Amino acid sequence: MNEEQFPPRRTPALDRVLALELARVSEAAAVAAARHRGRGDEHAADQAAVDAMRSELNRLPVSGTVVIGEGERDEAPMLYIGESVGAGGTTRVDIALDPLEGTTICAKNLPNALAVVAIAEAGRLLHAPDVYMQKIAIGPGYAPGTIDLDASPRDNLHSIARAKGVPVGEVAVCVLERPRHSALVEEIRATGAMIRLIGDGDVAAIIDATRPEISGIDVYMGTGGAPEGVLAAAALCCTGGEMEGRLIIDSERQRERAERMVPGDYRRKLTLSDLAHGDVLFAATGVTDGHLLSGVRFGRQAITTHTVVMRSTSSTVRWIRAEHQDLAKFDRPA
DSSP states (O other): OOTTTSOOOOOOSSOTHHHHHHHHHHHHHHHHHHTTTTSSOHHHHHHHHHHHHHHHHTTSSSEEEEEESSSOTTTOSSSOTTOEESSOOSOEEEEEEEEEEOHHHHHHTOTTOEEEEEEEETTOBOOOOSSEEEEEEEOSSSOTTSOOTTSOHHHHHHHHHHHHTSOGGGOEEEEEOOGGGHHHHHHHHHHTOEEEEESSOHHHHHHHTTOHHHHOOOEEEEEEEHHHHHHHHHHHHHHOOEEEEEEEOOSHHHHHHHHHHSSSOTTSOEEHHHHBOSSEEEEEEESSOOSSOOOOEEOSSOEEEEEEEEETTTTEEEEEEEEEOOGGGGGOOO
């Protein structure tokens, strides 16, 4: 066998069965949150998702530590940063999660609310502080260096257009609709590129950039949460693509936490491998309908969920549309 033509596969560190088990974790959170769609109560939707996700995480045969979670221990009674979850065992993993990405989206029953969770070998996910992060991300198929966080939006868009072989006017950019992005939006529009402004959900937006033929999004730009950046990086680690970020530190307390949590110079430009690397599993289940995932459907005899499960070592992306006929399992106690 020609090893250059058929390179040896990387030896996975995590049991492949965990991929399906992780789907059950995001499914449970999505179903719990979906019961609150459109009811205007963000807290109730988020709490339901947190309770359901924690219950399922504690059934996984791992010794897990939450590194991206609901906040510090004194701010989040469950799934706080540093919390131990899992049923135990010799497999030690880091866990990044957002039981309900888009609480406002869910409360208003708008598109692209997700339940998201990722696991990796211990030490392979950045323990990002809860601060803002400047980000740029594209999907697979581009040469390394196509995007550069330190380049202007104009230069990045022209670089993407050249790589695609299209005019810059055919490049679509996703940006969170925030006052802080007004100058960014003006610069993007000056190039002639298309913009999709979203209210929330930048994890979903970055995942959208991995499937532009479906989502219509080529690149994500702007400033969002650093924890969400790690979750999105976990997905890109599995699908391929490129992402760069830089922490935005606004206070002495944030600086101290960044110095403690981030290896090396926290002010540096972070690459995809800085954010997530190694054997990574990622799962996201739609809570509301989105560009890539359908929301939860409640039927008389079954609940239908739509989930994407990814793995970095096998470079697989599985789309799971599941019918759950045992309705009682979503109401079982932890």
